Amino acid sequence: MAQLELNDVSKIYRVGDSELTAMNRVSLQIEEGDFISIVGHSGSGKTTLVSVIGGILRPTSGRVLFEQDDICAMDDVQLSGYRNRKIGFMFQFASLLPMLTARENVMLAALFGRERSAEERQRADHLLELVGIGERAGAYPGELSGGQQRRVAIARALMNNPRMLLADEPTGDLDEETEAEIMSLLGKINREQQVTMLLITHNGALARTADRMLRMRQGSLISVT
Template sequence: MSQLELVAVSKIYRVDQTAIPALNQVSLRVERGEFLSVVGHSGSGKSTLVSVIGGILRPSSGQVLFGGHDISALDDGGLSAYRNRRVGFIFQFASLLPVLTARENVMLAALFGENRSRREQERADHLLDLVGIGDRVNAYPWQLSGGQQRRVAIARALMNQPELLLADEPTGDLDEQTEAEIMALLSRINREERVTMILITHNRALAKTASRMLRMKQGHLDPEVLKA
């Protein structure tokens, strides 16, 4: 059984009397530990896809199965628990709280969990070391470079030991060297932490970093694996 499966998922937005399809009968299987990328132009439906997979949006129709359970059928509390305990999110902007240190920003994810203790501080420090900035645990966001802030965001996404990591344009505002460093880091986390990863990007070169690359176009997901 696949870890994640989408079965004929559609998402339709309604503006006044107009129906705008963002996802159109999307089906997908992702195996545990896989690194999948979805490439496509702006407006193709990529961000809607990752929001539906992450339980941020409910599909208009179809099923989103995680571990064989339909998360789209969960109530709001169930979806919140799914997002907090099983999924980690990395977005285009780090969105760190400026009044908190790097360690505190990472630990922020644990505030929504059930168990909070000194072990969480130790895990936050471990994760900051994992992403390469273990010497900046007490630095505030304004004292960090853009790439370092992104590393803090990655550590925060890993704080609750997610089974699935969703990265939506995670390097969109970074220079080429930092972009390459972040992508190498994500690949290493996928291998070493054995976290299933889905990368959403408009950049085909970045998409090639993944072990499998699919194309999103006008709400459709092309089942053909794109060649590197």
């Protein structure tokens, strides 16, 4: 049984009188522990796809099963529970809150997730160690480099122990060397933490290092490897 299964999923945006098919009958199965990359031109529907998988966006039709739960059948409360407990998110920009320290940014995830506990700070520090910036736990985002901010964003995405990490062009504005570092960190987390990884990237060479590479083209999903 696949961890994630999409059956014939479409997303149609209605803008005024016109319709735009951002996802066109996409079917996909992802096994637990997979490292999947998704490439495709801007506007091909990549963000729409991960937003549907992450329970941020409801599809127009089709079925999405995560660990056998039909997430399309969930009400808003169940869906936010699903997002908080099962999915970790990383976006193009690190999106850290500037007035909070690295540690506090990581702990913030727990606020929206499980009940608060005394171990949260410890877990945040542990995760910052894991991503290689334990000694910067007390620094503010403005005091960190772009690569270091990405590391904090990864730690934050892992705070609630997600089953799957969705990363939407997480290294967008980084230089090549830092990008490669962040990618190898994601690979390490995939292997060592058994987190399924779904990575959208513009970098074809990096995308090919994944277990499986998919391509979006005008709302359709094409399997490359």
